[in-house]
Amino acid sequence: MSPAxxxxxxxxxxxxxxxxxxxxxTIVLASTLVVIVLVGFLSMSEGFRQAxxxxxxxxxxxxxxxxxxxxxxxxxxxxxxxxxxxAPGVKKLDGNTLLSSELSVIVGVRTRAENIKRNxxxxxxxxxxxxxxxGFKLTSGRMFSPGLNEILVGEKIAGEVKGLDVGNTLRLSxxxxxxxxxxxxxGNLFESEVWADLSSVQSAYNRHNQYQSARIALIDKDALxxxxxxxxxxxxxxLAVQSEKQYFSKQTEGMVNLVSYLAWPLAILLSIGTFTxxxxxxxxxxxxxxxxxxxxxxxxxxxxxxxxxxxxxxxLCSVVGAxxxxxxxxxxxxxxxxxxxxxxxxxxxxxxxVNGSIALQAFxxxxxxxxxxxxxxxxxxxxxxxxx
Amino acid sequence: xxxxxxxxxKVDKFYSDSNERVGIFDKLDMTIKxxxxxxxxxxxxxxxxxxxxxxxxxxxINSGEIWFRxxxxxxxxxxxxxxxxxxxxxxxxQQFNLISLLSAQQNVELPLLMxxxxxxxxxxxxxxxLELVGLTDRAKHKPAQLSGGQQQRVAIARALVAxxxxxxxxxxxxxxxxxxSNEVLETLRLLNKDFGKSIIMVTHDxxxxxFARTSFRLDKGTFIEEVLLACA
Numbered sequence: 177m178s179p180a181x182x183x184x185x186x187x188x189x190x191x192x193x194x195x196x197x198x199x200x201x202t203i204v205l206a207s208t209l210v211v212i213v214l215v216g217f218l219s220m221s222e223g224f225r226q227a228x229x230x231x232x233x234x235x236x237x238x239x240x241x242x243x244x245x246x247x248x249x250x251x252x253x254x255x256x257x258x259x260x261x262x263a264p265g266v267k268k269l270d271g272n273t274l275l276s277s278e279l280s281v282i283v284g285v286r287t288r289a290e291n292i293k294r295n296x297x298x299x300x301x302x303x304x305x306x307x308x309x310x311g312f313k314l315t316s317g318r319m320f321s322p323g324l325n326e327i328l329v330g331e332k333i334a335g336e337v338k339g340l341d342v343g344n345t346l347r348l349s350x351x352x353x354x355x356x357x358x359x360x361x362x363g364n365l366f367e368s369e370v371w372a373d374l375s376s377v378q379s380a381y382n383r384h385n386q387y388q389s390a391r392i393a394l395i396d397k398d399a400l401x402x403x404x405x406x407x408x409x410x411x412x413x414x415l416a417v418q419s420e421k422q423y424f425s426k427q428t429e430g431m432v433n434l435v436s437y438l439a440w441p442l443a444i445l446l447s448i449g450t451f452t453x454x455x456x457x458x459x460x461x462x463x464x465x466x467x468x469x470x471x472x473x474x475x476x477x478x479x480x481x482x483x484x485x486x487x488x489x490x491x492l493c494s495v496v497g498a499x500x501x502x503x504x505x506x507x508x509x510x511x512x513x514x515x516x517x518x519x520x521x522x523x524x525x526x527x528x529x530v531n532g533s534i535a536l537q538a539f540x541x542x543x544x545x546x547x548x549x550x551x552x553x554x555x556x557x558x559x560x561x562x563x564x
Numbered sequence: 565x566x567x568x569x570x571x572x573x574k575v576d577k578f579y580s581d582s583n584e585r586v587g588i589f590d591k592l593d594m595t596i597k598x599x600x601x602x603x604x605x606x607x608x609x610x611x612x613x614x615x616x617x618x619x620x621x622x623x624x625i626n627s628g629e630i631w632f633r634x635x636x637x638x639x640x641x642x643x644x645x646x647x648x649x650x651x652x653x654x655x656x657x658q659q660f661n662l663i664s665l666l667s668a669q670q671n672v673e674l675p676l677l678m679x680x681x682x683x684x685x686x687x688x689x690x691x692x693x694l695e696l697v698g699l700t701d702r703a704k705h706k707p708a709q710l711s712g713g714q715q716q717r718v719a720i721a722r723a724l725v726a727x728x729x730x731x732x733x734x735x736x737x738x739x740x741x742x743x744x745s746n747e748v749l750e751t752l753r754l755l756n757k758d759f760g761k762s763i764i765m766v767t768h769d770x771x772x773x774x775f776a777r778t779s780f781r782l783d784k785g786t787f788i789e790e791v792l793l794a795c796a
Binding site: 178180181184187188191192195467468471472473474475476477478479561562 | 617620642643646647650651655661662663665666674675677678683686
């Protein structure tokens with residue numbers, strides 16, 4: 177087929193797109209909707225995955241009691257914490273082991289926007305706690321003081337939860353707690369927490385000498401093996417030893433999988449609807465152009481040429497729809513802060529992320545649906561009787 | 565003696581559905597000579613348009629043979645027929661059959677897109693064809709901006725622009741008033757006399773019939789008589 181024939185057919189097709197703008201608009205709208213749904217879910221999955229990737233380090237060991245699946249059902253003793261002070265392969269600072277023993281509790285707060293109840297994690301930690309979080313940055317105020325009811329608030333929830341502005345007082349477990357600062361952690365999941373001094377949390381919640389986990393800075397990631405061996409050889413320890421990264425990976429993989437597995441089936445379901453919409457729209461368009469196809473065939477235009485021009489019409493509308501959908505998704509979803517339930521029934525906030533791969537997947541889905549939906553009507557259109 | 569441009573040999577054509585079979589032609593024999601201007605006449609339902617469609621390769625026959633000069637066309641496949649049509653046959657219809665989205669010159673250019681002519685050569689031929697039918701000043705108008713007669717003349721220009729040997733006309737004056745019909749028929753006669761085009765025209769119109777040099781009368785699809793008309 178010569179470029180002249182193709183360009184004339186495309187010229188006619190473009191004219192038809194504008195002439196039958198309701199039909200074209202239907203295809204564009206259907207494609208836009210399916211793309212928005214797919215991009216929405218995938219950006220959720222991607223945002224969660226990115227937050228997860230930013231959370232936890234391979235050079236930080238996370239220790240919990242032997243059979244514990246998460247911090248909430250772990251319990252460590254003071255003796256175990258003291259034994260860990262002399263563990264091998266750990267970093268020291270000013271002669272002290274870089275270790276933070278921690279206790280976290282779930283506390284109920286209210287959201288600013290809707291005033292609905294929401295659970296967040298209040299984590300008690302020792303002075304090295306913040307140092308053991310890579311990327312820690314005090315973004316306003318100051319650190320909490322040992323022994324005082326002072327809290328440091330993660331950036332992700334500071335704006336979402338009522339009463340978490342610096343200087344505010346929050347009533348938790350019958351005590352008043354003062355917000356003294358906010359922190360960021362390069363967008364990782366800890367930004368959804370509130371931190372305080374360990375002894376203050378233990379005291380407020382009547383959990384003296386109780387610990388749930390310990391974090392220790394390793395000299396390098398291979399030192400995790402030495403620490404594991406050390407724990408296994410001492411019957412008093414017998415702890416579950418894993419890197420912080422491994423721990424968070426296990427905690428959140430269910431969520432990532434759920435969102436990912438939900439995205440495509442939903443998108444496919446919606447695609448079937450879109451397929452039907454485009455099929456019907458193209459059927460109407462082609463029916464109204466039957467005479468035009470016959471004239472072109474009688475003049476010597478090939479079936480393939482006409483078929484390709486009809487395909488072009490559907491693909492162009494689908495691709496425009498995909499572009500609009502991706503644009504809307506970028507505006508609405510990209511960077512949107514979402515909240516979900518963590519493994520310990522606390523809230524975890526993360527930013528939705530629309531990247532090139534997601535846009536490409538949505539674009540291809542739309543193009544494939546546009547292609548498949550037009551094949552049968554176009555085939556019928558170009559193979560009709562030539563006698564008018 | 566002129567050579568035959570179309571020869572039909574024992575052509576059968578019928579339409580059938582599950583219940584009945586409607587015969588159109590039964591062992592039809594017919595010859596149309598090269599350079600002829602002939603009218604196909606007959607009552608409604610006698611198969612005039614079907615005959616035109618068969619000659620143009622846009623409808624099929626059930627048995628028999630159709631020859632275009634030395635080429636048998638009834639056994640060509642769709643692609644071969646498409647090529648054959650593009651090289652040999654122009655159509656002119658009662659409904660004009662122009663592409664509404666294209667201007668007059670773009671409509672006329674369509675058959676030339678199938679050739680190897682350059683853009684400049686195509687434009688030159690289109691301008692000449694439009695001039696021949698007296699529509700140079702309407703070249704950029706779309707069909708909806710033209711009168712019926714002007715649209716039919718665009719259709720004629722489209723049929724003749726590729727310099728095809730045969731023009732098949734199905735009631736070309738059916739939608740036109742008397743004066744416009746005469747203009748269109750004069751143009752067809754000019755194409756036949758001065759440019760040597762073979763013109764086969766289905767018509768009910770007595771005036772249109774008088775422009776032809778030969779007529780074929782179809783009756784019940786089985787009988788054709790050739791009448792030599794006084795040359796108009």
